[in-house]
Amino acid sequence: MRRHPMEPGKLVAGxxxxxxxxxxxxxxxxxxxxxxxxxxxxxxxxxxxxGVVSTLTYAARRKRARSTDGSAP
Known part of the structure; x- marks a missing residue:
């Protein structure tokens, strides 16, 4: 089974x-x-x-992706 990303918003909703x-x-x-x-x-x-948790998770993942993409030479 493939791993899937943790989605805290769905956990809170459930x-x-x-x-x-x-x-x-x-x-x-x-x-x-x-x-x-x-x-x-x-x-x-x-x-x-x-919804707030999902939004914060999305923003954190997007910020992390931007910071790792910008640091590559």
């Missing part, structure tokens, strides 16, 4: 979605009572955070 799914699962099982708006707000904020 963890947020799993967390929201767990909260909905606990609510459905009767373990916790959660207002329906709270997980949706957490989901939106988490996906925005994933």
């Amino acid at each position: 963890l947020v979605v799993l967390g929201v799914a767990a909260v909905y699962g606990l609510d459905a099982a009767g373990e916790r009572h959660v207002r329906s708006l709270v997980p949706l707000i957490v989901l939106v904020c988490g996906l925005c955070a994933a």
Whole structure:
């Protein structure tokens, strides 16, 4: 299997979605009572955070690529 680059934004998005799914699962099982708006707000904020992480990762990789390309003779 070929190696693929680490994508932290997708990791953050996946963890947020799993967390929201767990909260909905606990609510459905009767373990916790959660207002329906709270997980949706957490989901939106988490996906925005994933977008920020993806943007920062892209910028860091682009900067690293430019610095290694410019130093070659």
